[in-house]
Amino acid sequence: MQPRNMSMSGVVDLAAVKAAGEAKAKAEQARVEAARQAGQAGGAGPSAAAVPPSALVVDVDEAGFERDVLQLSAEVPVVLDFWAEWCQPCKQLSPLLERLITEANGRLVLAKIDVDANQMLMQQFQIQGIPAVFAVVAGQVLPLFQGVVPEQQIRETFAQLVQVAEERFGIIGIEVDPDAEGGAPAASATDEIPAGPYDALLEAAVVALDAGDLGGAVQAYKNVLADDPGNTEAKLGLAQAELLARVQHMNPQAVRSAAAENPRDPAAQIAAADLDLVGGHVEDAFGRLVDTVRVTFGDDRDAVRLRLLELFEVIGADDPRVSAARTALARVLF
Secondary structure (H helix, E strand, O other): OOOOOOOHHHHHHHHOOOOHHHHHHHHOOOHHHHHHHHHHOOOOOOOOOOEOHHHHEEEOOOOOHHHHHHHHHHOOOEEEEEEOOOOHHHHHHHHHHHHHHHHOOOOOEEEEEEOOOOHHHHHHOOOOOOOEEEEEEOOEEEEEEEOOOOHHHHHHHHHHHHHHHHHHHOOOOOOEOHHHHOOOOOOOOOOOOOOOOOHHHHHHHHHHHHOOOHHHHHHHHHHHHHHOOOOHHHHHHHHHHHHHHHHOOOOHHHHHHHHHHOOOOHHHHHHHHHHHHHOOOHHHHHHHHHHHHHHOOHHHHHHHHHHHHHHHHHHOOOOHHHHHHHHHHHHHHO
16 A cells, blocks of 8 residues: 555645536435445445444554555545554544544544554654544545644544545445444334335336336436435436436447547547446446546546446445446546
């Protein structure tokens, strides 16, 4: 693992791109529902269970760094706290970091690294003094700050970190289950679950999808989102319906010929990626768009990146192919 010499301000500047707000909205999804939609669009791995609040703050060593930091950073930004038992400023900063991470409720995870026990990591990150705080997003290392800093500054830095993760990579964090540690008991299978206010509209959208009425399904999902913009099922259903609508009248042979003849044409590659995904060729779709991001610039690059984030939503955040593609996207963007 070789850390990148990257400032937080530089990453935030990169995030100020056209349609960033759309990307942020698209990134909002629930992990369980994402897995359900993934099964309809080519298959997906099992959904990860929600974690208890205590799992948001973990001790990490050199042996577990790959799994507990680098791999996890494809799902949630990981903040690194380099500390030592003898460091008095660390004892002041660490509890503050733990509290703010817990308040973030799954949007961030804190990995605490004892420098005395992990000298190799200290050398790799070129730590000159502690406490030192870094972040890892999609495998990319970002220096945040060194020493004790005011709480408000840390809050602002964490807010920027969450924004970058969502807008650039579609990374939305992990689900937290407060009931897992003594909270209110979960409802039993025999408890009556009242119907939600949008159940009829959502059911109508599913029926329309099954009948091939893509326009009707799109409109039904949009009707839900008009009143409830955060409705997870409607967002994910809309993503799938819009994908199917885009490919409905495509000439596959013509689309693939255009993509082969114009490898740098974003529109041609986006259309071919849609066909790939509908055909179940998930890795091909993701790889095609990552390669196109690599060779395009400006608005063209941003259009391809946003479509890739939309396709992530269709497949689901828990699918390992999405995690791998996010890491690949981070590499070409930086």
